[in-house]
Amino acid sequence: MSYSAVAKSALFSDAQLHDNEKSEQALNNEIKASRHLMRNNPIVRIGATRFRASCIGGGAKPVFSPDIFSPEFLTRFDHWMHYCDFSGHSNFAGVQALAVMTALIEGRAFIVRRRTLDFVPLQLEVVSPLSLASELEKPGKGSYVRGGILYSKNGKPQKYAFYKLPKDHPEFNEESVNWLPASDVIDIRDVIHPGQSSAQPWISAGADFAKQYKDNQTVEIKSRMKRQGQQVFALKEGDVSQAGQAPKVGQTNQSQKLVHRVGGLTVLHGIKTASPPEIAVNYQEHNNQVLRMVAGLFGITYEMLTGELTQVNYSSIRAGMINHRRFISQLRGIYLEPSFNRIIGWFCDAYHLTDGPDLPDYFVNPYAYIAPVWIWPEWEEIDPLKAAKAQVLELQEDITSLEKISNQRGNTLDQHLDSVKRSKDAAEQRGIVTNETSAPADDQQTDDDDD
Numbered sequence: 001m002s003y004s005a006v007a008k009s010a011l012f013s014d015a016q017l018h019d020n021e022k023s024e025q026a027l028n029n030e031i032k033a034s035r036h037l038m039r040n041n042p043i044v045r046i047g048a049t050r051f052r053a054s055c056i057g058g059g060a061k062p063v064f065s066p067d068i069f070s071p072e073f074l075t076r077f078d079h080w081m082h083y084c085d086f087s088g089h090s091n092f093a094g095v096q097a098l099a100v101m102t103a104l105i106e107g108r109a110f111i112v113r114r115r116t117l118d119f120v121p122l123q124l125e126v127v128s129p130l131s132l133a134s135e136l137e138k139p140g141k142g143s144y145v146r147g148g149i150l151y152s153k154n155g156k157p158q159k160y161a162f163y164k165l166p167k168d169h170p171e172f173n174e175e176s177v178n179w180l181p182a183s184d185v186i187d188i189r190d191v192i193h194p195g196q197s198s199a200q201p202w203i204s205a206g207a208d209f210a211k212q213y214k215d216n217q218t219v220e221i222k223s224r225m226k227r228q229g230q231q232v233f234a235l236k237e238g239d240v241s242q243a244g245q246a247p248k249v250g251q252t253n254q255s256q257k258l259v260h261r262v263g264g265l266t267v268l269h270g271i272k273t274a275s276p277p278e279i280a281v282n283y284q285e286h287n288n289q290v291l292r293m294v295a296g297l298f299g300i301t302y303e304m305l306t307g308e309l310t311q312v313n314y315s316s317i318r319a320g321m322i323n324h325r326r327f328i329s330q331l332r333g334i335y336l337e338p339s340f341n342r343i344i345g346w347f348c349d350a351y352h353l354t355d356g357p358d359l360p361d362y363f364v365n366p367y368a369y370i371a372p373v374w375i376w377p378e379w380e381e382i383d384p385l386k387a388a389k390a391q392v393l394e395l396q397e398d399i400t401s402l403e404k405i406s407n408q409r410g411n412t413l414d415q416h417l418d419s420v421k422r423s424k425d426a427a428e429q430r431g432i433v434t435n436e437t438s439a440p441a442d443d444q445q446t447d448d449d450d451d
Contacts, residue, residue, distance in 0.1 A: 043291070047298045047305050048104045052097050054300070055328050057377030059093025060336070062344060063412050064372050072356045076120055077347060086114045086125035098126045099188055100336070104298075106130065108189035110160070111339065112180065113346050122350035124343065133161040133177045150179070157182045186339045299327040318382050325379060337374050345370040378409040 064074060081092035090098070095111070102109035110127040133148035142153045150159040161177040295305040301320040303309055309317075348369055352358060362369055381387035394400040403413040411419075427434060 043294055044105060047294060047300060048101055050304050051104060051298055051300050052100050055331060056097045056100055059096050060374045060376050062372035062374055070357050073351060076356060080120045083118060084124050086123040095124050095126060102126055102128055103188045111186040113184040120350050121353055122346055127162060130167060131162045133163055136161050160185045186342050188335060188339055300324055332376060341370050344372060375407055375410055
């Protein structure tokens, strides 16, 4: 950064001579003013995207029972998944990914039902908690408003207040809000009941810690900017005499500042600039420890966050991935699947506005229709041979079933068997004889696995 650019930058416009406090505050305000945290923090971006990739992947798919759902319903749901995003940027899998990404970075996420003029009049919009009028508080004898949410007397949410305009809009007004009924809003966050604290949702622990440490990768750059800012404001105080010139009559050396320029570096005599304590000999190890802490709070492994695999062996990386997958399974079963079931209910309501055949007894008991089996993308095994042998043994001993294995791999049992049958029929039509015998494989663990 050139000195002229630093001197003219609005970032340091209100800073004083030899005082970097105001310029530091201006820099912090500049960072906090941006609502795009991922742009300012690569740690959050990488950690959140890799968590999303492990959790959502290609998106969860519902499996509807053909006994109660007609083929027309299944066809229209497949078509609806392609245009269900209200912003028009993605599909149903993209809505899932955006909701998880928002919940990770900002602590919670809202999925709002939007009634449209499409063939199935329904679209989904993922709304950031920044759009919630969280400062809106109103007491009441019966219902009351707390954190921009209207609660009934027993603490059940009734309505949500969202701002009509974004906060950075020139005409933004905190009093201008839209009240949406709770039936049109899905709140993805930690399970909070009335009277319990909701100050720190567990899902955002990693993102919150990374926010506090958002300058971890830019400490040296910021320190250099700080020193440059001090130098520039010292130069702006008055004319600087060149080195080697004698002082004028009546002028003391205290008011002069000698400047030596060496390449692109300017050194001011009499100004004390010290390197920050973060830049030390053990800074690299300190940085690694911080990354390990951020990865642990995110619920991912250090290797997933950094891509560093030089210090791990088979046993350690397997233990870390098992712990991470248990964390993901809990998130899917407790938070995401109930939210997605509500989306299925929204779709069933919108489907009845089309000319398709009605769902029998849906309005009598809708719960048989809005709780399908969700098939999540499969996880690749660290050692596929060992995992396959273990599954064969579990099948032989009836510990698991082929249907469960198919679901874990992202397919239903019917889809798996149909695929196997199509493969065999295609091989027979072409006169290809499959080899039923397989060569024995040695699955004994060697010493190299623990290196």
